[in-house]
Every structure is written in C-alpha cells, then in structure tokens.
Amino acid sequence: MxxxxxxxxxxxxxxxxxxxxxxxxxxxxxxxxxxxxxxxxxxxxxxxxxxxxxxxxxxxxxxxxxxxxxxxxxxxxxxxxxxxxxxxxxxxxxxxxxxxxxxxxxxxxxxxxxxxxxxxxxxxxxxxxxxxxxxxxxxxxxxxVEMLSIGLHATNRATVNAGDLVLVVGAGPIGISVTQFCRLRGATVVVADRFESRLNFINRHGIADQSIKVEKTLTPEHLREVFDGDLPTLIFDATGNRNSMLSTFNLIAHGGKIVFVGLFQGEVEFQDPEFHKREVTLLSSRNSLPEDFSEIVSLMEAGRIDxxxxxxxxxxxxxxxxxxxxxxxxxxxxxxxxxxx
CATH class of the missing domain: 3.90.180.10 (Medium-chain alcohol dehydrogenases, catalytic domain)
Known part of the structure; x- marks a missing residue:
C-alpha cells in the first residue's frame, strides 16, 4: 500500500x-x-x-x-x-x-x-x-471531527456560559472551532488574528460577533473598546505563539480564565502579584475525549456545525x-x- x-x-x-x-x-x-x-x-x-x-x-x-x-x-x-x-x-x-x-x-x-x-x-x-x-x-x-473535538474540549474545560465575554486569539481552524462552540453556549465571542484573510473569512461567514486585526499586540484599552468597557472573562489562545500566550495575563478580566489551546516549546512566565490580584484561572487543554467525538458527530448530523x-x-x-x-x-x-x- x-x-x-x-x-x-x-x-x-x-x-x-x-x-x-x-x-x-x-x-x-x-x-x-x-x-x-x-x-x-x-x-x-x-x-x-x-x-x-x-x-x-x-x-x-x-x-x-x-x-x-x-x-x-x-x-x-x-x-x-x-x-x-x-x-x-x-x-x-x-x-x-x-x-x-x-x-x-x-x-x-x-x-x-x-x-x-x-x-x-x-x-x-x-x-x-x-x-x-x-x-x-x-x-x-x-x-x-478530530479538529472540532479540540475546540469542544477546550470549551468544556473553560465551562463556557451564556453571558461570558470571550476573546479567541488565533483564527485558524482550532480557533474557529472554539468560537463556534462558545457561541453555541450563548457567549459573546471576539476573534483576534494578524492575518486579514482569516478575519475576512470569519466575517464573511458570521462565525464570530466581532473580529480584531492584530497589528503589534493586543492592549486592554483596545479590548475595552470592543467589549463595551469590559475585559474578556475568558481568553482562548490558539496561536502556539509565546508572545501572544504570555500577553493574555494582562488582558483577562479579574476573576477570568485563560485557556492555552496551543503550546510552544519554552517556559510560561507571568507576574505573580498581578496573577493573584486578578485571581486568574489558567488552564491547558490537550486533545479531547471520546464523548467529544460523539457530541460533534451528533451536532454535525443535526446541522448545528457546518x-x-x-x-x-x-x-x-x-x-x-x-x-x-x-x-x-x-x-x-x-x-x-x-x-x-
């Protein structure tokens, strides 16, 4: 063969x-x-x-x-x-x-x-x-299905709820899948990426509520403009980029959660006083579970994921x-x- x-x-x-x-x-x-x-x-x-x-x-x-x-x-x-x-x-x-x-x-x-x-x-x-x-x-x-299961598992890890303000960094297939599952649960989702073509795709197909073109780095001030004065309660980073992933600690709302879906070869560093002040929850998300596959097959068969x-x-x-x-x-x-x- x-x-x-x-x-x-x-x-x-x-x-x-x-x-x-x-x-x-x-x-x-x-x-x-x-x-x-x-x-x-x-x-x-x-x-x-x-x-x-x-x-x-x-x-x-x-x-x-x-x-x-x-x-x-x-x-x-x-x-x-x-x-x-x-x-x-x-x-x-x-x-x-x-x-x-x-x-x-x-x-x-x-x-x-x-x-x-x-x-x-x-x-x-x-x-x-x-x-x-x-x-x-x-x-x-x-x-x-496997690609989608990565996004579903990350969403489950974060226990996304209606009313959450979600920032998804990275508009590749994994970021798009996270976005879809967050929106299925009633969250408001903004997607950020540095590639105009990916954002155009998301806007054209109505995948997210809003999108942000990243020129250099995201700032809290910019996000407050997008989220009507607030910061995201959940950030999913699907870039696998060290600088992007480490910047999330400065962008999350107090009491919020950060989920690293991508990974890089190196150490994760952050300012501990700032981390504690915000009482941030940091999660990694790896692969998915058998029940994620079953759920996705059902959702796709029902036409809820296209x-x-x-x-x-x-x-x-x-x-x-x-x-x-x-x-x-x-x-x-x-x-x-x-x-x-």
Whole structure:
C-alpha cells in the first residue's frame, strides 16, 4: 500500500508498505478516504513540533471506511462499509489519568501521526472503540471531527456560559472551532488574528460577533473598546505563539480564565502579584475525549456545525509532497487543507 513518510523536517518520501492484518477481536482495518492537515503537521514539517520524532507517517484527522473487523465483535455496532471518524488518541487505560477518565492526557499516550505512525497511508489498523461512525456525514466532514473535538474540549474545560465575554486569539481552524462552540453556549465571542484573510473569512461567514486585526499586540484599552468597557472573562489562545500566550495575563478580566489551546516549546512566565490580584484561572487543554467525538458527530448530523466552507485547499497522495509546503505561505489564505486518498 502507498504510504507517505516525513523522513526529516521538510522532506516527504512515498514508499510501499504491506497492508495490515486484523489480529484481535478488538481491532479493525479502515481504508483512509480523507485526511485533514493541521497545525501539528505543519509544525512537524518545519521541525518545531513538541513530542515528535522522525521518521513519521503524519495524519491524525481521518475520515475512513471500515473494510475489515476482527472476529467476535460482540460489543460493536460497526459493519463493513461504515463511514467513520478515527479518534487518534491511543491511551493505555491503566494509568492514573485513564482511570480517572482523562484519557486525553494519558501518561503513556500515543497519538497517531505524532508519537506513532498515522493515517497518510491507504489502510490503517486501529482499536475498534476508537471509531465513531455516521450514516449521514461525508468523509470530508468525518475528517474534521478530530479538529472540532479540540475546540469542544477546550470549551468544556473553560465551562463556557451564556453571558461570558470571550476573546479567541488565533483564527485558524482550532480557533474557529472554539468560537463556534462558545457561541453555541450563548457567549459573546471576539476573534483576534494578524492575518486579514482569516478575519475576512470569519466575517464573511458570521462565525464570530466581532473580529480584531492584530497589528503589534493586543492592549486592554483596545479590548475595552470592543467589549463595551469590559475585559474578556475568558481568553482562548490558539496561536502556539509565546508572545501572544504570555500577553493574555494582562488582558483577562479579574476573576477570568485563560485557556492555552496551543503550546510552544519554552517556559510560561507571568507576574505573580498581578496573577493573584486578578485571581486568574489558567488552564491547558490537550486533545479531547471520546464523548467529544460523539457530541460533534451528533451536532454535525443535526446541522448545528457546518464545516462546508472551511475546506479551502485540496491535494492527493500524488501531489502532497510538492503542494504541502505551499499551503504554509501567507498568500494561500489557507483555512483547511484536505488530502484525498
């Protein structure tokens, strides 16, 4: 089967691998149909992705078809031919985090396409309980469920409520997904980004209540103008940019919450007296939970989340190596790229 490997930063290689075989009753083989390319993949290509080693097969946002099931699938409702979204978080089920229901931050977590080889291949063997089926959604939609689950999990971490004033910094796909889930809960959401094209996309599709073009850095004075004299009660930073993330400590309302959805390689520093004076709650948000996948599939099937306009770029296996680097250029006005397998 055809497989694309990221051998080292900036270098893809297409190889042939043997197709996987179903070994146990808890496993399935899926035919990969669509792959979403995300920030993790771009960071890995550039050589600055944490928790990553080379060579690696990328791909963890997957829409797939079930083509084989292990025997005696007594607890599964899956059938050959089902369309599924793949939950790429392979957790151990035995560590303290897993026992407490935090499988998203398992102590021995392996994420497909990050810690272990992922879905940039024709067929993939996965645990059957990591497959979330839909008889309604397309493979394009199913490939975006994992991305959306990151935003939903972050929103759940923050316990967003109606009446919250939310600032989302970073208008990439993750920031957009956070925005959508916050608005579903009745919050007022303002999105900030330095790329005009992303803000134009958000304004054109009515994704946020307002948007802010970041020229140099956000200031409390500017935010008070946007939020009618107040500061945001919740800030989600989805940039992965150190300066942006550290600036949030000066922008949050007293008693507010900051959620770091993105991450950078380095130390988080802030003025402790100011942090205490505001009684700020600082949260990180990593991956998502199985129930997040189920909720998103239901929301998409009900038409409450529409990702049709999000897919701005497409490629396929034959052209991925040459086109992947171009997606990162600012002039491409990228929102989301999909690989057709």
């Amino acid at each position: 055809k497989t694309i490997i990221l051998k080292e930063p900036g270098k893809f290689q297409t190889i042939e691998r043997a197709e996987p075989e179903v070994v146990g009753s808890g496993e399935a083989i899926v035919k990969i149909r669509k792959i979403g390319i995300c920030g993790t993949d771009y960071h890995a290509f550039r050589g600055n992705q944490p928790f990553f080693s080379y060579p690696r097969v990328l791909g963890h946002e997957l829409g797939a078809e079930v083509v084989a099931l292990g025997e005696k699938q007594t607890e599964s409702t899956l059938m050959i031919g089902d369309r599924v979204s793949v939950e790429p978080y392979l957790n151990c089920n035995t560590c303290q985090a897993c026992r407490r229901g935090y499988s998203n931050c398992c102590e021995r977590l392996n994420v497909l396409g990050v810690h272990t080889d992922g879905g940039m291949t024709e067929y993939l063997k996965v645990p059957i309980h990591k497959l979330h089926k839909s008889g309604v959604l397309s493979y394009d939609q199913l490939a975006l 990702t049709t306009s999000w897919i701005s770029h497409r490629t396929d296996f034959d052209h991925l190596s040459e086109e992947f680097p171009t997606f990162m250029r600012p002039d491409q006005e990228l929102i989301k790229a999909i690989v057709d397998v």
